[in-house]
Amino acid sequence: MTELTNLKQIALVTGASSGLGKAIALRLVEQNYHVVLASRNIEKLEIVKNEIENKSGKCTIIPTDVSLESSVQHLVTECDKLGFVGTVINNSGLGLFSKISNHSTEDWDQMINVNLRGAFLISRGFIPAMQNRKQGTLVFVNSVAGKWGYPFSAGYVASKYGLRGLADSLRNELRSDHIKVTSVHPGAVDSPFWDNTKANFPRHEMMQDDDVAKMVVQAITLSGNAVNEEIVIRRVQGDF
Numbered sequence: 001m002t003e004l005t006n007l008k009q010i011a012l013v014t015g016a017s018s019g020l021g022k023a024i025a026l027r028l029v030e031q032n033y034h035v036v037l038a039s040r041n042i043e044k045l046e047i048v049k050n051e052i053e054n055k056s057g058k059c060t061i062i063p064t065d066v067s068l069e070s071s072v073q074h075l076v077t078e079c080d081k082l083g084f085v086g087t088v089i090n091n092s093g094l095g096l097f098s099k100i101s102n103h104s105t106e107d108w109d110q111m112i113n114v115n116l117r118g119a120f121l122i123s124r125g126f127i128p129a130m131q132n133r134k135q136g137t138l139v140f141v142n143s144v145a146g147k148w149g150y151p152f153s154a155g156y157v158a159s160k161y162g163l164r165g166l167a168d169s170l171r172n173e174l175r176s177d178h179i180k181v182t183s184v185h186p187g188a189v190d191s192p193f194w195d196n197t198k199a200n201f202p203r204h205e206m207m208q209d210d211d212v213a214k215m216v217v218q219a220i221t222l223s224g225n226a227v228n229e230e231i232v233i234r235r236v237q238g239d240f
């Protein structure tokens, strides 16, 4: 615990093993946060941890499957041992795209379970400590698919509209507890997200993960009695 005294606060990043989560974790470390790296792939998390420690940053890996209640409960218990988690970045997610006639139930369930149920379980686990302290920041990494209904994306769009609803509801429920809630809606970002999708968008024309990470960290470090409630960040040229 003494190790944490010089640090600003503890931030949890789910899905920190790659893409946006990794980029956000690296930017948070620059701002002197102790970052908890949570996702399933321990080898990838170790790579992120090494990168952070090479920059003299502090982090802790807690392997987590956000879709599993027992795994999220374990994460909450382990984080309690570190101290107060004042910032939670709900970022874990995946997109599986197809025509509705080919949309498998398994793909639907996986997206709802990770993108939406996971964010619910994480939020429910960490909000009580924030309410006790009357402070905290919750970020939901959503998508432009949480604002507009793109074709061939029924399950993904449904999960992200649900995520926007979850964030909007929590924002209003938690105002009196001084908990800030931010929804981030990025357009296409070059990350492993696209590795196994049928979408054939040119990766080199997408935004970079760090473009979004910088904006997220800027939003959550907004001082005083102000909150950036919703961020839409897109390519200058618009969607593909």
Ligand SMILES: NC(=O)c1ccc[n+]([C@@H]2O[C@H](COP(=O)([O-])OP(=O)(O)OC[C@H]3O[C@@H](n4cnc5c(N)ncnc54)[C@H](OP(=O)(O)O)[C@@H]3O)[C@@H](O)[C@H]2O)c1
Pocket: 014, 015, 016, 017, 018, 019, 020, 021, 038, 039, 040, 041, 042, 044, 064, 065, 066, 067, 091, 092, 093, 094, 095, 114, 115, 141, 142, 143, 144, 185, 186, 187, 188, 189, 190, 191, 192, 193, 194
């Ligand atoms: N890339 C884009 O174009 C784009 C655009 C808008 C929004 N987003 C959103 O941004 C977020 C991050 O995506 P990304 O682009 O960074 O993709 P990514 O590189 O594929 O990262 C996804 C992350 O989610 C984690 N994850 C997946 N299932 C999980 C589970 N059951 N439990 C815990 N973690 C899990 C993965 O970690 P493990 O495999 O280690 O579990 C990984 O760290 C997602 O919510 C996505 O919807 C992406």
